[in-house]
Amino acid sequence: MSFAQEEIKNRVREAADIVQVIGESVQLKKAGTRFTGLCPFHTEKTPSFSVNPQGQFFHCFGCGESGDVFSFMMKYHHLTFPEALKDLAQRYQIDLPERKMSKTDRKRMHEREQLYLVNHEAAKLYQSCLQSEAHGKEARAYLTRRGVNQEFIKKYGLGYVPSPESGGWKYITSRLQGKKLSITSIEQAGLAVKKERGGYYDRFRDRVLFPIFDMSGREIAFGGRILGEGKPKYMNSPESMIFEKNRILFGLYQHREAIRKSRQAIVVEGNFDLLLLAVHGIDNVVAPLGTALSRSHVKSLRGYCDEVVLLFDGDSAGFKAARRSIPFFLSEQVEARVALLPDGHDPDTLVREKGALGIRELIKDALPLPEFVFSALVREHGLTLSGKNKIMQELSSLVREATDPNQRELMAAHFSEQLGVAPARLLSGTPELVEPKPVPEPVPGIDRGRVPSEGIFFIAKLPRKQRQLLDFIVLYPEYLEDLLLGGLADLDCAPPLLTVIDCLKELKTDGVVMPEQLLSVLPENLERQYFADLLMRGGEDDTDTTQGRGVCDELLVWLKSVALQRKSADLQEQLIAAGQAGDLPLQLELIKKKQAIVKKN
Numbered sequence: 001m002s003f004a005q006e007e008i009k010n011r012v013r014e015a016a017d018i019v020q021v022i023g024e025s026v027q028l029k030k031a032g033t034r035f036t037g038l039c040p041f042h043t044e045k046t047p048s049f050s051v052n053p054q055g056q057f058f059h060c061f062g063c064g065e066s067g068d069v070f071s072f073m074m075k076y077h078h079l080t081f082p083e084a085l086k087d088l089a090q091r092y093q094i095d096l097p098e099r100k101m102s103k104t105d106r107k108r109m110h111e112r113e114q115l116y117l118v119n120h121e122a123a124k125l126y127q128s129c130l131q132s133e134a135h136g137k138e139a140r141a142y143l144t145r146r147g148v149n150q151e152f153i154k155k156y157g158l159g160y161v162p163s164p165e166s167g168g169w170k171y172i173t174s175r176l177q178g179k180k181l182s183i184t185s186i187e188q189a190g191l192a193v194k195k196e197r198g199g200y201y202d203r204f205r206d207r208v209l210f211p212i213f214d215m216s217g218r219e220i221a222f223g224g225r226i227l228g229e230g231k232p233k234y235m236n237s238p239e240s241m242i243f244e245k246n247r248i249l250f251g252l253y254q255h256r257e258a259i260r261k262s263r264q265a266i267v268v269e270g271n272f273d274l275l276l277l278a279v280h281g282i283d284n285v286v287a288p289l290g291t292a293l294s295r296s297h298v299k300s301l302r303g304y305c306d307e308v309v310l311l312f313d314g315d316s317a318g319f320k321a322a323r324r325s326i327p328f329f330l331s332e333q334v335e336a337r338v339a340l341l342p343d344g345h346d347p348d349t350l351v352r353e354k355g356a357l358g359i360r361e362l363i364k365d366a367l368p369l370p371e372f373v374f375s376a377l378v379r380e381h382g383l384t385l386s387g388k389n390k391i392m393q394e395l396s397s398l399v400r401e402a403t404d405p406n407q408r409e410l411m412a413a414h415f416s417e418q419l420g421v422a423p424a425r426l427l428s429g430t431p432e433l434v435e436p437k438p439v440p441e442p443v444p445g446i447d448r449g450r451v452p453s454e455g456i457f458f459i460a461k462l463p464r465k466q467r468q469l470l471d472f473i474v475l476y477p478e479y480l481e482d483l484l485l486g487g488l489a490d491l492d493c494a495p496p497l498l499t500v501i502d503c504l505k506e507l508k509t510d511g512v513v514m515p516e517q518l519l520s521v522l523p524e525n526l527e528r529q530y531f532a533d534l535l536m537r538g539g540e541d542d543t544d545t546t547q548g549r550g551v552c553d554e555l556l557v558w559l560k561s562v563a564l565q566r567k568s569a570d571l572q573e574q575l576i577a578a579g580q581a582g583d584l585p586l587q588l589e590l591i592k593k594k595q596a597i598v599k600k601n
């Protein structure tokens with residue numbers, strides 16, 4: 001970087017308020033001379049992310065991420081350095097001299113800028129069509145009927161594009177080309193669609209259009225709602241270099257202050273639902289853009305609120321979407337609840353009939369998301385034996401979707417209690433309940449870990465870490481002893497893993513174990529093919545043949561953290577008991593012990 005560039009960089013850094021810039025994406029609280037919040041780069045429950053306004057840098061004590069305002073912009077918003085510099089310079093009104101950039105950087109930046117420009121110009125054209133053109137008359141009347149007045153049309157930048165009969169096939173394309181914007185950029189922005197036999201036509205026709213803003217207030221895409229009835233009801237811009245659907249929530253830009261204030265975000269399915277709720281005074285609302293809620297969505301909401309309420313109608317699409325988002329909420333530590341709309345209603349119709357109060361009451365009674373999913377499954381399958389099995393299957397796959405082992409165990413504990421089964425069943429992925437059978441006489445020398453003779457256990461369904469353990473000890477039996485001493489002996493293992501451990505222990509008494517010997521002693525009901533394949537491949541996935549020691553050490557670290565979690569859960573139980581008994585000294589002692597564990601972990 002040349003001296004002049006360094007100079008510019010320093011000027012921008014000095015002008016930019018790092019607390020303001022980061023505060024747009026992360027909820028920050030003042031703590032002495034610093035600001036702290038939940039780290040946006042890793043998942044955490046208690047804040048370890050700190051912003052230092054004097055030094056103009058941020059640092060996370062949890063994951064070690066740190067840097068200045070530029071590195072934050074680059075990492076959080078996925079920008080290149082020149083883009084971050086330009087963005088901040090613009091925002092703080094510092095003129096940038098033309099700098100030397102690599103050719104690809106310059107090209108990429110130029111293309112992105114063209115897309116912003118196309119969307120911005122299109123938004124203005126759509127707006128003026130709605131506001132003042134004869135074509136917009138019907139749309140104006142439609143919005144007025146729905147109670148959407150000028151104030152809201154302006155606030156959301158609403159626009160309209162005419163129907164094909166009124167020139168809607170080329171409405172925006174020809175006007176943007178008239179402003180010397182290239183057809184390539186117009187197509188890349190998703191506003192024009194290429195015809196098979198040459199030429200272009202407009203993607204959006206006869207729709208009320210909502211510009212979609214990024215968090216710096218730039219138009220990056222559009223959401224269109226059909227005027228009146230018709231299909232598809234909603235249509236959005238396709239993804240582009242500046243628009244990723246699973247990162248953007250419609251309304252977050254306009255509503256971020258309201259969400260921050262209420263500490264709550266309401267998620268609705270459609271843009272129009274969001275608009276109508278806002279018209280009725282409920283403005284802590286966002287809407288995903290035709291996709292299910294993603295982990296990034298939940299992450300971006302986490303910066304603004306503690307709780308998310310999903311407002312859905314009772315059809316199965318809404319239920320499926322809610323179910324899929326459970327692991328994200330759990331792993332991002334955001335509370336989620338579900339408010340189900342009465343039959344035949346969407347938020348738009350309900351708020352018109354019952355007003356804001358009706359919506360608020362619905363939200364007040366919203367069920368926690370896991371409970372909601374559970375009761376919906378009970379309604380669907382019933383609580384007969386076969387119903388329970390179906391529920392177990394669905395819940396078990398749900399539990400195993402959670403990436404965080406802590407959360408997996410929490411979910412398993414939660415659901416298994418409601419179903420009256422052992423949590424291990426939900427974790428192991430072999431949740432099938434069977435009619436109770438007479439218990440067979442225990443075979444001497446075989447302990448609790450033996451696989452029952454009926455049914456095959458599917459190793460592929462083992463929790464990831466347990467499967468890694470299983471693969472590892474099969475390929476490297478010489479480390480079994482280390483792992484057993486390091487906590488494996490106390491781990492609540494799923495049956496296939498237990499069986500393998502037992503078999504290896506038995507073999508071990510005969511001297512050194514070769515992995516291949518295992519095949520000769522495995523019981524019939526384990527997937528023998530799995531082991532044969534594993535030995536053939538030599539464990540190419542998780543276990544590199546040259547790194548037995550390294551993998552073993554990793555597994556030991558994991559075992560240790562599981563043991564600490566278990567200990568912490570035990571202490572929690574004792575703590576509750578001590579609390580109920582009113583034994584304050586014991587409570588204090590237990591809290592100390594618990595804190596020591598948290599530190600170690």
Ligand SMILES: [Zn+2]
Pocket residue numbers: 039040041042049060061062063064065
């Ligand atoms: Zn972090």
